[in-house]
Amino acid sequence: MSEHPNHQQLIGYIHQTLNDDEREVMDRHLTTCQACRSQLADHDRLQHRIRYELMADLKAIQPPRTTTFDAIAPRLEQRRSLMLRQLAMRITVAVAAAAMLITLAVLANQFQPPATNAIGLALAANRAADFAALGTNPGADGWFLAGSAPQNYESGIDQAVMHDGKSSGYISSTVPSSEGFGTLMQMFKADDYRGKRLRLSAYVKAEHVDDWAGLWMRVDGPASEMAGFDNTQNKPIRGTVDWQPLAIVLDVPQNGAGIAFGVLLQGAGRIWIDNVRFEVVGQNVSTTGKQAEAPTPPMLQPINLGFEAGLKGWSPESTSQDYGIDTDPAVAHSGQAAGHIQSKGAKPLGAGALSQYVKADAYQGKPLRVIGYFKFDSVNATARFTVYAFSPQDTILRSDSQPISSTAVWQRHDIVLYVPENSDRIAYGVILEGAGQVWIDDVQVEAVGSRVLPASVDRTIEPQPANLDFEAGSTGWSAASSDPQEYVTGIDSTVAHLGQASGSIESLVPKPGGLGLLRQTVKAGEYRDKRVRVSGYLKADRLAGGASFLLTIFGQPDQMIYANSRSISGPTDWQRFEIVLNVPANSDRLEYGLAVRGEGQVWIDDVRIEFVGNGVESSSFETSPLQYGFFGASQPDNLDFESSTALQAWFNGGNPDYEVDVDHSVVHSGSASAHIQSKATVSAGSYEVLSQFMRADDYRGKRLRLSSYIKTDQVEGWAGMWMNIADSSNQLLGLDNMQNRPITGTTDWREYETVLDIPENGAMIGFGALLQGKGEIWWDDVQLEVVGADVPTTHPYQQQPLNLDFENSK
Amino acid sequence: MPDINALIERWRADDTHAAEAIYNLYRDSIYRLAYGLLGEPADAEEVTQDALAYALIHIKRYDPRRASFVTWLHTITLSRCRDKRRRRRLSSVPLFTWLESGDDRIDPSSAPEDLANRTDVRSEVWRAVQTLSSPLREAVLLRYWAGHTYREMASILGCPIPTAQSRVRLAYERLRTQLTPDDLAALEEEQAP
Numbered sequence A: 001m002s003e004h005p006n007h008q009q010l011i012g013y014i015h016q017t018l019n020d021d022e023r024e025v026m027d028r029h030l031t032t033c034q035a036c037r038s039q040l041a042d043h044d045r046l047q048h049r050i051r052y053e054l055m056a057d058l059k060a061i062q063p064p065r066t067t068t069f070d071a072i073a074p075r076l077e078q079r080r081s082l083m084l085r086q087l088a089m090r091i092t093v094a095v096a097a098a099a100m101l102i103t104l105a106v107l108a109n110q111f112q113p114p115a116t117n118a119i120g121l122a123l124a125a126n127r128a129a130d131f132a133a134l135g136t137n138p139g140a141d142g143w144f145l146a147g148s149a150p151q152n153y154e155s156g157i158d159q160a161v162m163h164d165g166k167s168s169g170y171i172s173s174t175v176p177s178s179e180g181f182g183t184l185m186q187m188f189k190a191d192d193y194r195g196k197r198l199r200l201s202a203y204v205k206a207e208h209v210d211d212w213a214g215l216w217m218r219v220d221g222p223a224s225e226m227a228g229f230d231n232t233q234n235k236p237i238r239g240t241v242d243w244q245p246l247a248i249v250l251d252v253p254q255n256g257a258g259i260a261f262g263v264l265l266q267g268a269g270r271i272w273i274d275n276v277r278f279e280v281v282g283q284n285v286s287t288t289g290k291q292a293e294a295p296t297p298p299m300l301q302p303i304n305l306g307f308e309a310g311l312k313g314w315s316p317e318s319t320s321q322d323y324g325i326d327t328d329p330a331v332a333h334s335g336q337a338a339g340h341i342q343s344k345g346a347k348p349l350g351a352g353a354l355s356q357y358v359k360a361d362a363y364q365g366k367p368l369r370v371i372g373y374f375k376f377d378s379v380n381a382t383a384r385f386t387v388y389a390f391s392p393q394d395t396i397l398r399s400d401s402q403p404i405s406s407t408a409v410w411q412r413h414d415i416v417l418y419v420p421e422n423s424d425r426i427a428y429g430v431i432l433e434g435a436g437q438v439w440i441d442d443v444q445v446e447a448v449g450s451r452v453l454p455a456s457v458d459r460t461i462e463p464q465p466a467n468l469d470f471e472a473g474s475t476g477w478s479a480a481s482s483d484p485q486e487y488v489t490g491i492d493s494t495v496a497h498l499g500q501a502s503g504s505i506e507s508l509v510p511k512p513g514g515l516g517l518l519r520q521t522v523k524a525g526e527y528r529d530k531r532v533r534v535s536g537y538l539k540a541d542r543l544a545g546g547a548s549f550l551l552t553i554f555g556q557p558d559q560m561i562y563a564n565s566r567s568i569s570g571p572t573d574w575q576r577f578e579i580v581l582n583v584p585a586n587s588d589r590l591e592y593g594l595a596v597r598g599e600g601q602v603w604i605d606d607v608r609i610e611f612v613g614n615g616v617e618s619s620s621f622e623t624s625p626l627q628y629g630f631f632g633a634s635q636p637d638n639l640d641f642e643s644s645t646a647l648q649a650w651f652n653g654g655n656p657d658y659e660v661d662v663d664h665s666v667v668h669s670g671s672a673s674a675h676i677q678s679k680a681t682v683s684a685g686s687y688e689v690l691s692q693f694m695r696a697d698d699y700r701g702k703r704l705r706l707s708s709y710i711k712t713d714q715v716e717g718w719a720g721m722w723m724n725i726a727d728s729s730n731q732l733l734g735l736d737n738m739q740n741r742p743i744t745g746t747t748d749w750r751e752y753e754t755v756l757d758i759p760e761n762g763a764m765i766g767f768g769a770l771l772q773g774k775g776e777i778w779w780d781d782v783q784l785e786v787v788g789a790d791v792p793t794t795h796p797y798q799q800q801p802l803n804l805d806f807e808n809s810k
Numbered sequence B: 001m002p003d004i005n006a007l008i009e010r011w012r013a014d015d016t017h018a019a020e021a022i023y024n025l026y027r028d029s030i031y032r033l034a035y036g037l038l039g040e041p042a043d044a045e046e047v048t049q050d051a052l053a054y055a056l057i058h059i060k061r062y063d064p065r066r067a068s069f070v071t072w073l074h075t076i077t078l079s080r081c082r083d084k085r086r087r088r089r090l091s092s093v094p095l096f097t098w099l100e101s102g103d104d105r106i107d108p109s110s111a112p113e114d115l116a117n118r119t120d121v122r123s124e125v126w127r128a129v130q131t132l133s134s135p136l137r138e139a140v141l142l143r144y145w146a147g148h149t150y151r152e153m154a155s156i157l158g159c160p161i162p163t164a165q166s167r168v169r170l171a172y173e174r175l176r177t178q179l180t181p182d183d184l185a186a187l188e189e190e191q192a193p
Helices: A007-014 A020-032 A034-059 A069-076 A082-089 A094-110 A112-129 B004-012 B016-038 B041-057 B069-090 B093-100 B108-120 B124-130 B134-145 B150-157 B161-179 B182-191
Strands: A144-147 A153-158 A168-173 A181-189 A197-220 A226-231 A237-251 A258-266 A270-281 A315-318 A323-328 A338-343 A352-359 A366-378 A382-390 A396-404 A407-419 A425-433 A436-447 A478-481 A487-492 A502-507 A515-523 A531-541 A546-554 A560-568 A572-582 A589-597 A601-611 A658-663 A673-678 A687-695 A703-726 A732-736 A743-757 A764-772 A776-787
Touching (some): A020 A034, A034 B124, A034 B134, A034 B161, A069 B016, A069 B041, A144 A153, A168 A181, A168 A258, A226 A237, A237 A270, A258 A270, A315 A323, A338 A352, A338 A425, A366 A425, A425 A436, A502 B069, A531 A546, A531 A589, A589 A601, A658 A687, A673 A764, A764 A776, B004 B069, B016 B041, B016 B069, B016 B134, B041 B069, B069 B150, B124 B161, B150 B161
Antiparallel strands (some): A144 A181, A153 A168, A181 A258, A197 A226, A197 A237, A197 A258, A315 A352, A323 A338, A366 A407, A366 A436, A382 A396, A382 A425, A478 A515, A487 A502, A502 A601, A515 A589, A546 A560, A546 A589, A687 A764, A703 A743, A703 A764, A703 A776
């Protein structure tokens, strides 16, 4: 008889974790050994018992009655024409819309240059997404086709149908049913209309429109933020109708930068547009859309939180006349009344909000906890509990919100929001969007000391490094992720390099698109002019993207003067990383920590900052693509892709739908070009970029021309080149992504250019190639040059709206 | 059992009835998994609703070539549970005191069932499972209750396959020492060939 298996082997055998050889040996042994067979039977019985009892136990458990589909149904509305909602979002309470945009901007700010890659682009893409997913050029001067699903639409000039003249523009669905929308649009500079009230009017005719069609107009502020928006969804064009006049009136603010407008078709059908007109109107004509709101004067402290004194201290706000906002004496969580928002009519427009604004003084630099009780009654509306922190300039520094589910009982929600030191006021309240009613009562507002890392934390500057081993919880550290649904950042007391806890970032969703960040900022003080080593330990689990140990140094004011990183790209046990440098004399603060991109969980622990002698060599800059290492080069590099290190200095977005490489068989010149190719399937809206970032120092106040050669094959979405410029806090100052002149289909090598002015406050220039949707793009011989004022810029805004009568076909 | 892939296709084409059917198919099992991992009805309900809402909203992200729908759902559920656990762990004490002081955050209409659940669920195995660390409890539920393969477990847990295997083995060993009378276990150890 062969030797008895040991205990481990038996356990492995019953758990089917032995390899084939081991199992065969065991099988042979068991045929002859009664003792082992009997042991095995015991294990079998126990396994069976565990399985059986677990199943019986859990089978007896039923979800509470409130666990219903109806309770989550409102959330599923999110999915419904997501893109249209983005457009519609813009007409919700300005606060909400602004929060979205500003949150992104704030995040971009925190993620310094690596973010210029992911977040900056996401930001650009987000802005562009309003109308960026470009399809074909409609063949009408000035106009282009965009929307959430441009591939489902075609557009052009129709010489058989017109309201006036000889032709009109049209959009027609090319598929039997379309989930998204297509729009025929233009963008132009606001210069001529600043400080004026502008009326857009047009005639629209429709055939078999199964959802709706209408006009829209948006006014963009200086940082591409929305300063005004309206569409004619309140007078939707449906079915088959003859020429209808439609109009939108918006105020263009003094700092208005651009105006975008167009006609949109949601769902299947065909529409024509003609006689588009812009005219400046007097104040006697009322505006139709939503303008940015004037700030409401804040209370000195929270008052009337139980609504027993009517709406005293609360600000009712709504974007349309379709919401009634008051207290409800018939419903209360406690006391005699609750705050109440009720929509009017079956399809209310926009949103209604009930908020209280309070001076932030008592909460600055602390986590704020706001608790409220809510009751929400609706089938398909959404209600959100929201908390904001505003700067003195009335921008939103921080915000968080929670959806309220529709149930017949009062629900308690609480939000913890870090209130930055520079906050001027906070606001909390409830927003209702759609048909329904929501009540709010018994709000509690308190500053809390907490080990919880708030979902998003503003950068605080520590006088010196603190809590580098995370044993004191989140003290001294701050977190941010581009989308709180994608990453959770916190202190993990189950995993540690040494001690009991570590900092952790974990992705919550498959293939997150953004970044998670955990970092500490300290004054440069004693480190200036010294040689310093910053080290830390990272551990990664199921890491599909990348993670980096980061060090960034800022000068005054807010100028990034050094950045370096050490990156990992797969699961790893605790591993030490270090960066050694001479801290520049003009340093103001040091920032170090962990950034994570893509799926995975990564821990950081036992960070150290120490002085080292001059004998210790300074760290080289990480230049590996795919990671965040390449910061702050002052000159572009490897523009012809001939570098022996493939794609040196270039980053791609790491989108798994695409492959990015160097192609030696297809070149414009030399022996290599850059190549982006989609895989067999590409998820909707997916895109990949190849990017490079450099400091703007040498180009400030100049006009910069980016040119390159591009060849494409079967591009179904669009391909192009992009360049953007951001200031030192990573606010976008300018962007051209060729969205108004996309490359589609199969094209041979051709030179393209984008020309932007680099403002005096420009800090970082990003540029690259991009491919959206399926196809292939080759890119070669990129060139950056300063040009004179005689070379026109390619900013996507035209000087003037063009060809509004569609008489000029190209 | 309706054809889940057909339901998914219909929901992708925006048929709300299909979404509801998918929800109803998986609600109970997701709740049970969450309850098994968290041991608390309110948290389990929240995770269930969040996980199913997430899956339905992001149905386009589900790739049948990568995993079965159940595996995908369990991945989301587990991630939400971990999140919940982490938050619970990190929540400051006052909040808990506050919650335990009899607040009505938990829907009162569901109280009787919860109570029933709590008292019914008292098998020895259950109690032993509750004493396991989170990673081991995850392993037990996914292997013994959900019947996942090690490959699926690795994908759900986000760990290599050998790690999933060793967690199951370790969990089994822990359960065995608890479920087998001490002397007998000791005897077995001694007599192990």
